[in-house]
Amino acid sequence: xxxxxxxxxxxxxxxxxxxxxxxxxxxxxxxxxxxxxxxxxxxxxxxxxxxxxxxxxxxxxxxxxxxxxxxxxxxxxxxxxxxxxxxxxxxxxxxxxxxxxxxxxxxxxxxxxxxxxxxxxxxxxxxxxxxxxxxxxxxxxxxxxxxxxxxxxxxxxxxxxxxxxxxxxxxxxxxxxxxxxxxxxxxxxxxxxxxxxxxxxxxxxxxxxxxxxxxxxxxxxxxxxxxxxxxxxxxxxxxxxxxxxxxxxxxxxxxxxxxxxxxxxxxxxxxxxxxxxxxxxx
Amino acid sequence: xxxxxxxxxxxxxxxxxxxxxxxxxxxxxxxxxxxxxxxxxxxxxxxxxxxxxxxxxxxxxxxxxxxxxxxxxxxxxxxxxxxxxxxxxxxxxxxxxxxxxxxxxxxxxxxxxxxxxxxxxxxxxxxxxxxxxxxxxxxxxxxxxxxxxxxxxxxxxxxxxxxxxxxxxxxxxxxxxxxxxxxxxxxxxxxxxxxxxxxxxxxxxxxxxxxxxxxxxxxxxxxxxxxxxxxxxxxxxxxxxxxxxxxxxxxxxxxxxxxxxxxxxxxxxxxxxxxxxxxxxxxxxxxxxxxxxxxxxxxxxxxxxxxxxxxxxxxxxxxxxxxxxxxxxxxxxxxxxxxxxxxxxxxxxxxxxxxxx
Numbered sequence: 205x206x207x208x209x210x211x212x213x214x215x216x217x218x219x220x221x222x223x224x225x226x227x228x229x230x231x232x233x234x235x236x237x238x239x240x241x242x243x244x245x246x247x248x249x250x251x252x253x254x255x256x257x258x259x260x261x262x263x264x265x266x267x268x269x270x271x272x273x274x275x276x277x278x279x280x281x282x283x284x285x286x287x288x289x290x291x292x293x294x295x296x297x298x299x300x301x302x303x304x305x306x307x308x309x310x311x312x313x314x315x316x317x318x319x320x321x322x323x324x325x326x327x328x329x330x331x332x333x334x335x336x337x338x339x340x341x342x343x344x345x346x347x348x349x350x351x352x353x354x355x356x357x358x359x360x361x362x363x364x365x366x367x368x369x370x371x372x373x374x375x376x377x378x379x380x381x382x383x384x385x386x387x388x389x390x391x392x393x394x395x396x397x398x399x400x401x402x403x404x405x406x407x408x409x410x411x412x413x414x415x416x417x418x419x420x421x422x423x424x425x426x427x428x429x430x431x432x433x434x435x436x437x438x439x440x441x442x443x444x445x446x447x448x449x450x451x452x453x454x455x456x457x458x459x460x461x462x463x464x465x466x467x468x469x470x471x472x473x474x475x476x477x478x479x480x481x482x483x484x485x486x
Numbered sequence: 487x488x489x490x491x492x493x494x495x496x497x498x499x500x501x502x503x504x505x506x507x508x509x510x511x512x513x514x515x516x517x518x519x520x521x522x523x524x525x526x527x528x529x530x531x532x533x534x535x536x537x538x539x540x541x542x543x544x545x546x547x548x549x550x551x552x553x554x555x556x557x558x559x560x561x562x563x564x565x566x567x568x569x570x571x572x573x574x575x576x577x578x579x580x581x582x583x584x585x586x587x588x589x590x591x592x593x594x595x596x597x598x599x600x601x602x603x604x605x606x607x608x609x610x611x612x613x614x615x616x617x618x619x620x621x622x623x624x625x626x627x628x629x630x631x632x633x634x635x636x637x638x639x640x641x642x643x644x645x646x647x648x649x650x651x652x653x654x655x656x657x658x659x660x661x662x663x664x665x666x667x668x669x670x671x672x673x674x675x676x677x678x679x680x681x682x683x684x685x686x687x688x689x690x691x692x693x694x695x696x697x698x699x700x701x702x703x704x705x706x707x708x709x710x711x712x713x714x715x716x717x718x719x720x721x722x723x724x725x726x727x728x729x730x731x732x733x734x735x736x737x738x739x740x741x742x743x744x745x746x747x748x749x750x751x752x753x754x755x756x757x758x759x760x761x762x763x764x765x766x767x768x769x770x771x772x773x774x775x776x777x778x779x780x781x782x783x784x785x786x787x788x789x790x791x792x793x794x795x796x797x798x799x800x801x802x803x804x805x806x807x808x809x810x811x812x813x814x815x816x817x818x819x820x821x822x823x824x825x826x827x828x829x830x831x832x833x834x835x836x837x838x839x840x841x842x843x
Binding site: 216271273276277297298299302303307308309310313314316317318319325326327329330331376380400450 | 555626630631712715716718719721722724726727728729730731732733
């Protein structure tokens with residue numbers, strides 16, 4: 205990629221053990237609106253990778269391009285390739301992709317409001333063919349993972365709290381026995397404690413069940429605490445990437461996304477952001 | 487004390503039911519008073535006389551209600567087909583009525599070609615499945631994500647295609663339903679109740695039973711099976727259903743096929759009561775007021791709406807029809823639906839929209 209990652213130590217080595225690789229993909233909505241302009245990223249097996257960036261940067265579109273929910277919104281991957289588990293998946297239907305072990309948890313949760321929590325979880329097992337007993341076992345596992353869902357198992361999902369719905373959405377995705385979860389904005393509209401709880405579960409699933417995660421987040425601080433690697437997007441491009449610990453310490457990231465800046469830049473001229481942006485985008 | 491007084495009285499009028507009830511009560515009270523005041527005039531004929539008749543001949547009342555009930559069951563079946571498709575694919579399927587005619591025609595046509603009756607039923611089911619697959623492939627899949635009105639217009643196309651196909655293959659003449667060959671009962675039972683005779687056609691009893699069984703089976707299918715759950719999930723949110731790996735194409739085929747089965751059963755029942763012809767399509771349009779009454783998204787709504795329209799129609803025709811020279815039956819349903827649109831546009835049982843605050 206031409207996006208020069210300047211003097212940063214680049215660790216984007218696409219090794220063979222990447223569960224997911226995006227190579228220079230371009231996404232166009234409605235045949236005219238170019239949204240992603242050549243995005244490449246890699247998720248190592250058993251990794252937690254974060255995509256960071258402001259509203260409209262293209263995080264959600266990137267995830268939807270992978271899960272192929274784009275088609276339902278008249279979007280299309282026009283260039284590049286998406287490889288999941290060594291297989292091209294950019295022409296596959298979401299159904300086939302879930303069957304292969306890659307599932308998305310959409311932004312804003314999207315539980316089935318008129319179904320009970322338990323029914324919601326069970327819909328997640330739609331693509332499975334390993335019998336009712338195995339599904340029952342996994343259901344119990346979900347209740348162990350999210351004790352709150354057990355209390356509300358018979359309530360209509362539409363009447364549960366935002367946190368419970370987010371847990372329900374994650375649990376529903378887990379019921380498909382995924383190898384990889386695309387998690388879109390899990391913190392949206394939730395109290396900080398709940399967000400923390402959800403990220404803890406992500407970490408636990410990653411460690412115990414070897415599920416890989418690709419998380420799109422605006423809450424940069426939280427995401428970088430849990431992820432191992434991060435990509436920063438701006439207007440449909442990746443402008444920076446690196447190990448999470450490195451991104452946390454990076455001056456530009458601090459200034460743009462963490463809201464901390466060192467030293468005092470009092471005059472507008474001293475803010476070098478414009479120049480930096482230009483460098484990233486070139 | 488003071489803060490109790492300060493709390494405003496709950497505004498009962500904000501509730502649509504209360505408002506409608508008050509208006510209705512007002513009209514009835516005014517009418518009754520008016521009717522008593524001039525005991526020979528029109529008001530008397532509208533508000534007092536029919537009820538006197540009902541009380542005087544309860545057996546006639548029972549007979550009327552029974553006939554309304556049976557028509558209502560058949561309306562409910564047609565409406566059920568609409569609801570199934572509307573919930574799962576968000577398409578208002580104008581072709582549901584013609585699917586009833588088409589399936590019945592296919593059945594009778596196959597029988598006339600010499601296929602044994604029950605084999606003909608199975609073959610007709612096969613044809614309905616083929617139709618579902620074709621519609622999904624040719625119409626729904628290419629038009630997915632287009633505005634609703636385009637899909638609605640597409641179902642118009644399906645309607646006229648099916649009319650043409652049916653006519654060219656089986657001819658346009660009315661046909662006799664093969665009720666006897668399918669072991670549907672004939673004749674009538676006379677019941678002595680309330681000091682009079684009530685005649686129940688056996689085919690009507692069979693229709694009511696079969697419809698109830700089918701509705702119960704459908705309800706169980708939706709509630710307890712994996713596919714049923716997926717169908718409800720799709721009805722709730724297409725996008726979320728896609729995201730968990732539910733294949734919309736598969737669900738659409740299933741739901742159109744289910745609607746086809748419902749259409750075939752409706753066609754057999756209705757055909758056995760009159761005959762099989764394209765005139766049935768007009769009857770199918772009665773499902774529209776039924777849906778407005780019951781709500782487009784509710785299966786219980788379709789059933790209860792069907793019964794209300796069926797019974798209301800027959801009672802209106804029998805007791806009030808003579809006042810204006812009859813013929814009420816053909817438009818009363820639409821009139822009732824209009825009233826509902828004014829006071830409860832989502833219907834009796836339309837989906838409550840769950841919204842968190």
